Amino acid sequence: MSKRVLILGGDGFCGWPTSLHLSAQGHEVHIVDNLVRRRQDEELGVQSLTPIRPLSERLKAWQEHSGREIAFTALDIAHDYGQLRDLLAQWRPEAIVHFAEQRSAxxxxxxxxxKLYTVDNNLNATHNVLCAMVEVGLETDCHLVHLGTMGVYGYKTSRFKLPEGYQKIRLLSPDGNDSVETEILYPPDPGSIYHMTKTQDQLFFYYYNKNDGLRITDLHQGIVWGTETPETCCDERLINRFDYDGDFGTVLNRFVMQAAVGHPLTVHGTGGQTRAFIHIRDTVRCIELAIAHPPAPGERVRVFNQTTExxxxxxxxxLIHELTGAPIDFVDNPRKEQDENELKVENQGLQNLGLAPITLSAGLLAEVSEVAARYRHRCDLTKIPARSRWRPQTASCPPERD
Ligand code: NAD
Ligand code: USQ
Incomplete structure (x- = not known):
């Protein structure tokens, strides 16, 4: 069923292919973005490996290609509350997909x-959306789909699979003689200021769902890899961004691109960190599924672990070394994180709604490698090292606690 879908952050790495995918599915799509991500590239002196076009050109190309129009409003959702509220009041979306946060740890x-920017931007962005939905009376007619992160759980080895959002617990009375079983949000354990903002988003959702009955799905997404979807690769003007720099590049895309430009693969520490992953094509499909299956009015916040492996x-x-021969460099880890962890994740929720997961395959890696090779001349090798440190190099750094 076609819906009016507002995409906050629709010019970004996940937001752009999602906007195209939903438009191709017949939804009426309206993008909101303040284009801050493009300014962050300027601040960092780096560009997407792929030559992304200005948003106006992207939208025109999509219209030419598909015959479908995507609307755009330039707006800072963290600071232009009145404009955001008025847009919701006028356009009355049936679904809002919220990508519009600073997403790099x-x-x-x-x-x-x-740190201040990330907290200010992310918390105000999320709270403004929730507050405006209530102010204009979108409690039951609209469904908010938020892109959260697997990082809210922390990356500690556990005997059990990480649940989808909620953990059954037994609360002990202070004297230890009585206990009661209940369910709570899984105890948050952020590993960066960015991840901390996502753990706080969860509390906003909990409150607005409890107090105002807002219908919310929070997608705890793993690290996204890949770059193209069927819609972004049908015209070069629609190409998606490919971040490779030490701040915004994520690990698997970085390794593929490093191999393409002849740079050693930058493994942090022992490389024993285990993480959750999802291909960009599954990201867009998961969002389509989440929109098609909103929580019922009165249902608590729905949480899915949006990750496939x-x-x-x-x-x-x-794996990349075996495929390409690129050497591996075990570099000093600039982050404060556990050197080694196991990770088991419950992820049936989206599969029950119809997701058929795409998992890591040589074919898909070859596709990413092909994109990286095509644009390797755009790479600035000096931007590859990750220089942002979790603690100053001089500070004594206590080990990560178990
Ligand atoms: P991105 O930085 O490429 O895109 C975010 C978009 O939001 C950008 O276009 C930016 O300009 C816009 N934006 C940011 N603040 C805004 C504001 N105040 N007002 C209006 N627009 C604003 O990030 P992405 O990789 O597409 O990630 C999107 C979401 O998915 C994020 O919330 C992120 O936490 C989550 N996520 C991403 C990954 C990943 O691997 N990329 C993994 C898990 C979760
Ligand atoms: N790493 C390396 N070498 C590199 C880059 C990273 O070994 O060159 C390591 C990091 O130390 C870390 C792991 O790879 O242990 C993942 O790092 P990443 O940069 O790929 O991912 P992360 O910082 O966790 O953030 C990304 C997105 C973020 C999202 C998150 C999902 O940028 O928006 O929330 O993935 S998750 O990791 O599940 O929290």
């Missing part, structure tokens, strides 16, 4: 200014 740790970082590096 290293960027959030670069300096006090970057887990991998240890050094295994990914070995």
């Amino acid at each position: 290293p960027y959030s740790m670069k300096s006090p200014r970057h 887990t991998h240890r970082i050094r295994d990914l590096a070995r």
Whole structure:
């Protein structure tokens, strides 16, 4: 069923292919973005490996290609509350997909200014959306789909699979003689200022759902890899961004691109960190599924783990090494994180709605490698190292706690 879908952050890495996919599915799509991500590239002196076009050109190309129109409003949702509220009141979306946050952990740790910016932007963005939905009476007619992160759970080895959002617990009375079983949000354990903002988003959702009955799905997404979807690769003007720099580049895309430009693969520490992953084509499909299945009025916040597989970082590096011959460099880890962890994740929710997961395959890696090779002349090798440190190099750094 076609819906009016507002995409906050629709010019970004996940937002752009999602906007195209939903438009191709017949939804009426309206993008809101303040284009801050493009300004962050300027601030960092780096560009997407792929030559992304100005948003106006992207939208024109999509119209020419598909005959479908995507509307656009330039707006800072963290600071232009009145404009956001008026847009919701006038356009009355049936679904809002919220991507519009500062999403890089290293960027959030670069300096006090970057910490303050990330907290200010992300918390105000999320709260403004929720507050405006209530002010204009979108409690039951609209469904908010938020892009959260697997990082809210922390990356501690656990005997059990990480649940989808909620954990059954037994609360003990202070004297220990009585207990009661209940369910709570899984205890948050952020690993960066960025991840911390996502754990706080969860509390906003909990409150607005409880108090105002807002219908919300929070998608705890793993690390996205890949770059193209069927819609972005049908015209070069629609190409998606490919971040490779030390702040915004994510690990698997970085390894593929490093191999393409002849740079050693930058494994942090021992590479024993295990993380959750999802291909960009599954990201857009998951959002389509979430929109098609809103929580019922009165239902609590629905949480799905939007991830299809887990991998240890050094295994990914070995895989890319075997495929390409690129050497592996075990570099000093600029982050404060556990060197080694196991990770088991419950992820049936989206599959029950119809997701058929795409998992890591040589074919898909070859596709990403092909994109990286095509644009390798655009790479600035000096931007590859991850220089943002979780603690100043001089500070004594206590080990990560179990
Ligand atoms: P991105 O930085 O490429 O896109 C975010 C978009 O939001 C950008 O276009 C930016 O200009 C816009 N934006 C940011 N603040 C805004 C504001 N105040 N007002 C209006 N627009 C604003 O990020 P992405 O990789 O597309 O990630 C999107 C979402 O998905 C993020 O919330 C992120 O936390 C989440 N996520 C991403 C990944 C990943 O691997 N990329 C993994 C898990 C979760
Ligand atoms: N890493 C390397 N080498 C590199 C880059 C990263 O070994 O060159 C390691 C990091 O130390 C870390 C792991 O790879 O242990 C993942 O790093 P990443 O930069 O790929 O991902 P992360 O910082 O966790 O953030 C990304 C997105 C973020 C999203 C998150 C999902 O930028 O928006 O929320 O993935 S998750 O990791 O599940 O929290």
